[in-house]
């Protein structure tokens with residue numbers, strides 16, 4: 001649907017388009033037929049419940065079990081589904097079920113490896129939340145498990161399934177931006193919730209939370225509900241802003257530019273300026289990345305509400321994604337006579353230069369310097385949910401065995417970008433990616 005330029009003008013000339021939802025869901029409906037995919041959710045915290053809710057909108061799928069370490073979340077998962085299903089604290093019980101085709105893995109980041117590797121070995125297809133990995137080694141172990149067991153895998157940076165990102169990719173690929181050497185991205189938030197100061201649910205204790213399992217693979221500490229609810233703040237379980245938000249921005253940039261590799265170098269700065277609550281990560285991190293064809297300047301700041309932004313700066317145009325709006329603005333690339341530096345010339349030489357320039361440039365008219373293209377703006381329809389699209393893409397792939405939009409290799413490359421940023425921040429020196437050695441050096 002197109003809204004007339006006069007309705008919503010941006011600058012002199014503008015075209016605003018309300019994007020249409022894709023056909024992904026329609027495809028899912030068609031493909032589903034009578035064939036239902038049965039899945040279970042491992043991890044039914046905040047994101048696990050969001051994913052269950054989204055799955056209710058994907059045709060031809062049914063959740064048959066939920067697994068979590070806190071009993072309250074087993075209840076929350078079932079409430080989201082609106083029905084009782086098999087519940088367990090032990091994910092291996094889910095993997096042992098022969099009637100489960102696929103699992104959604106939405107556990108804390110440090111537990112992704114364990115659950116994903118076991119799920120692949122058990123023959124389940126896997127939707128694993130972002131960031132794929134907690135460490136570089138974890139990522140490659142999951143890639144190997146998915147490939148060895150021929151599993152369909154989707155990593156959960158849902159923006160890559162968004163129709164807004166598909167439009168951005170189309171514009172990028174069209175060449176309308178020209179050469180893009182500079183990309184800027186940020187995601188800034190200014191609230192306690194944005195800084196992960198999540199409330200501790202009343203009544204939690206080491207009886208209704210399996211604290212031993214929560215700490216699996218991490219140094220053991222006494223029961224600490226702050227660590228359970230605010231795990232993103234601790235290096236044992238999360239990766240701070242890198243794993244939480246950089247990964248979305250990196251995945252988006254990789255998807256739009258058609259890049260599927262790791263930056264060769266990352267240089268970070270930042271600091272902990274405000275949320276000094278015992279956390280082990282900064283509340284501001286800024287990183288410069290070197291990708292082969294462009295450089296990226298990325299930042300997350302928990303001390304200002306700047307929102308979510310990616311800007312692509314090309315020599316023919318600029319493309320900005322801000323929240324749910326995408327704007328393409330052409331740059332003026334028509335030839336123009338020099339204006340600035342001839343100001344210091346004698347009047348007769350200026351006149352001579354300009355006359356000559358006009359002779360050499362009969363078209364377009366001298367000084368016209370008009371933009372030949374319009375500013376284009378695209379907006380998402382109200383209520384649009386990219387998580388539903390991302391899940392539909394996964395379940396379609398489970399059915400068809402075709403590749404997902406964000407497989408394990410893509411997800412691994414995106415997550416390594418987060419590890420590079422943190423490595424550089426904590427070591428106070430550039431992080432170099434050794435692709436052959438599959439390791440960070442610096």
Ligand SMILES: NC(=O)c1ccc[n+]([C@@H]2O[C@H](COP(=O)([O-])OP(=O)(O)OC[C@H]3O[C@@H](n4cnc5c(N)ncnc54)[C@H](O)[C@@H]3O)[C@@H](O)[C@H]2O)c1
Pocket residue numbers: 042043044045046047048067068069070073089091106107108109111115129130131156157158213214228229231243244
């Ligand atoms: N794609 C997105 O936009 C998005 C948004 C939020 C979170 N996430 C990701 O989703 C994942 C979960 O985040 P969250 O916000 O839901 O955290 P959360 O703390 O709300 O939930 C995590 C749950 O994992 C459970 N868990 C941990 N280890 C487990 C195990 N071995 N077996 C079963 N359950 C286990 C915990 O009990 C906890 O309830 C993380 O990887 C996070 O990065 C993605």
